[in-house]
Amino acid sequence: MSKPRTIIQKVWDNHVVAQQEGAPALLYIDLHLVHEVTSPQAFEGLRQRGLKVRQPSRTIATTDHSIPTTPRSLPIVDPIAATQVAKLESNCKEFGIPCFGFHSENQGIVHVMGPELGLTQPGMTVVCGDSHTATHGAFGALAFGIGTSQVEHVLATQCLLQQPSQSYEVRVDGVLKPGVTAKDIILALIARIGIGGGTASVFEYRGTAISSLSMEERMTVCNMSIEGGARAGLIAPDDTTYEYIHGRRFAPQGEAWDAAVARWRMLPTDEGAAYDKSIVIDANSLEPMITYGTNPGMGIAISQPVPTPDAGKDAIERDSIRKALDYMALEGGKPLLGHPVNVVFIGSCTNSRMSDLRQAAAILKGRKVSPSVRTMVVPGSQEVKRQAEAEGLHEVFRAAGAEWREAGCSMCIAMNGDQLAPGEYCVSTSNRNFEGRQGKGGRTFLASPLTAAASAIQGSIADVRSIL
Amino acid sequence: MIPFTTLTSRILPLPIDNIDTDQIIPARFLKTISKEGLDRNLFCDWRYHEDGSERADFILNQPEAQGAQILLAGDNFGCGSSREHAPWALTQFGFRAILSSSFADIFRGNALKNSLLPVVISEDVKQELFALRQKDAGVEVSIDLESQTLTLPDGRQVEFPVDPFSKYCLLNGVDELGYLVKHEAEIAAWEARQPWALNTLGA
Numbered sequence A: 001m002s003k004p005r006t007i008i009q010k011v012w013d014n015h016v017v018a019q020q021e022g023a024p025a026l027l028y029i030d031l032h033l034v035h036e037v038t039s040p041q042a043f044e045g046l047r048q049r050g051l052k053v054r055q056p057s058r059t060i061a062t063t064d065h066s067i068p069t070t071p072r073s074l075p076i077v078d079p080i081a082a083t084q085v086a087k088l089e090s091n092c093k094e095f096g097i098p099c100f101g102f103h104s105e106n107q108g109i110v111h112v113m114g115p116e117l118g119l120t121q122p123g124m125t126v127v128c129g130d131s132h133t134a135t136h137g138a139f140g141a142l143a144f145g146i147g148t149s150q151v152e153h154v155l156a157t158q159c160l161l162q163q164p165s166q167s168y169e170v171r172v173d174g175v176l177k178p179g180v181t182a183k184d185i186i187l188a189l190i191a192r193i194g195i196g197g198g199t200a201s202v203f204e205y206r207g208t209a210i211s212s213l214s215m216e217e218r219m220t221v222c223n224m225s226i227e228g229g230a231r232a233g234l235i236a237p238d239d240t241t242y243e244y245i246h247g248r249r250f251a252p253q254g255e256a257w258d259a260a261v262a263r264w265r266m267l268p269t270d271e272g273a274a275y276d277k278s279i280v281i282d283a284n285s286l287e288p289m290i291t292y293g294t295n296p297g298m299g300i301a302i303s304q305p306v307p308t309p310d311a312g313k314d315a316i317e318r319d320s321i322r323k324a325l326d327y328m329a330l331e332g333g334k335p336l337l338g339h340p341v342n343v344v345f346i347g348s349c350t351n352s353r354m355s356d357l358r359q360a361a362a363i364l365k366g367r368k369v370s371p372s373v374r375t376m377v378v379p380g381s382q383e384v385k386r387q388a389e390a391e392g393l394h395e396v397f398r399a400a401g402a403e404w405r406e407a408g409c410s411m412c413i414a415m416n417g418d419q420l421a422p423g424e425y426c427v428s429t430s431n432r433n434f435e436g437r438q439g440k441g442g443r444t445f446l447a448s449p450l451t452a453a454a455s456a457i458q459g460s461i462a463d464v465r466s467i468l
Numbered sequence B: 001m002i003p004f005t006t007l008t009s010r011i012l013p014l015p016i017d018n019i020d021t022d023q024i025i026p027a028r029f030l031k032t033i034s035k036e037g038l039d040r041n042l043f044c045d046w047r048y049h050e051d052g053s054e055r056a057d058f059i060l061n062q063p064e065a066q067g068a069q070i071l072l073a074g075d076n077f078g079c080g081s082s083r084e085h086a087p088w089a090l091t092q093f094g095f096r097a098i099l100s101s102s103f104a105d106i107f108r109g110n111a112l113k114n115s116l117l118p119v120v121i122s123e124d125v126k127q128e129l130f131a132l133r134q135k136d137a138g139v140e141v142s143i144d145l146e147s148q149t150l151t152l153p154d155g156r157q158v159e160f161p162v163d164p165f166s167k168y169c170l171l172n173g174v175d176e177l178g179y180l181v182k183h184e185a186e187i188a189a190w191e192a193r194q195p196w197a198l199n200t201l202g203a
């Protein structure tokens, strides 16, 4: 019998085109997602070298990072952003790549769009010039974020040069308590291992708490693999996965569907396969999580006090905590609960799908957001927006006093004018709390949509469990 | 790609762990469609006051930092987004190498593709260099890629790891796309064997 393999190894083995001694493997890429920010220099590179896009049929583009979330009938006011968006559309036209652009009804954050169209499928290799490509791992795909040089490589050759990764088992067993979500699982993992903890690794999330998650929740978990330092993160496909994909626009149909499912069923990790590293998380004991500092590893259970710099293991880490508390204007030892906030942002490729919006709406329904808080709800895609409106969620948000906007990255990255003012505090469902990430001088608390919605109502950091 | 062989330079210290790409080059400068002009905004939010004037207390603005081609940084340098704008900004500013106890994966790969050498050193060597630099802003170190050695100011040599393929590319100024394109026949053969297809153009 052959040696038991992890799903990570299987997907890898299935895609090695060539492997020379002392060189990285040429890995074939099944799906390449492209967006406006990290692609223009890659297309320019192709032009300079006189190269074509090898497989336009495995490539698809959308625009998400720099576009406004104001009504689509309005033009893009920022001339630099407008140029970038126009450049994507003209590059796609020139190279024959399908593009769901600014006015497309399929436009969306690239990691929301791919899965909802059925483009992301189990066992695939997926890349995008964006570090949150790991999101697609929720389907049992090996999905890497890549730089612009590599975007050019994949456009030209449909291959990526890649060194093998270590396998890192993240086992989450148990049952989540009310008020605790997929976002809290991933924030808890990153708080435990630190933001460099998964360097050179691919996470495989497994265990009973993972298999009972919906596909959207699995995407939330896999999305933040990069915040744990990993190259990718994935979850073996199961019936939940197949059910989600079935019937979507780019999913296999008819006989091809049956053949695909038969192939996908071979993917899960074999009994007895060894991992390079493992960690176990007890879902039963998790609380809602929130970050207090300036990297996603600086997270605590919401009932806990903010750590003091002495919690650092060495001088540099103590200094990092001091610097973070200074930037956040927080005091070590004090609780975060009740800390005033100025803005609540519900959106981003981490938490902008239907289930996220439904959770936020369930909290906001029949309530009002605090008059001192600006609350923004930004759906992940035009499709999510349509579906949410069909369910009347937009009415719930508006009635509560929140803004209901057009799809895009928005205040996750603050490239499009949706941004914090210096010194403002924001509870955000996005994935990064680096200094200035949501606007120069802005201060971010990362949390789940439930915590975000509860905090919007209270006007300060709130424990959603108190109002469930 | 410009070849990288040896480098002797003063060092610019940033003793901060987890320096992320949003600090190296904030996202608002990524709306560009070219690679140029990013150096001006390297470490922008640490480097300038609100009114655009330089912060005298930030190391990049200090006279003894000028001309340093080696950055010495805390653990997990370059974490965060995949933006290649980060190594573009660093190289345009004049950096050719970065010393740290560890690098984030995507940043390391991006740096290597831009002839910016990430040199992994031990925690002890890192602390020693921070201390030496604090005492004397003029201290220099040398990097020799061929022998994979870093020569410290007192002449001691420490080895650092580089994968053989990246080393070959850097020493010879070869870029990876050239290598990939040479595998055309194998790529075509692999595609022919694939039992299923995806068609983003259809549906």
Ligand code: SF4
Binding pocket: A064, A065, A109, A110, A111, A130, A132, A348, A349, A350, A408, A409, A412, A413, A430, A431
């Ligand atoms: S929502 Fe945020 S993290 Fe996700 S792709 Fe957009 S900018 Fe990146």
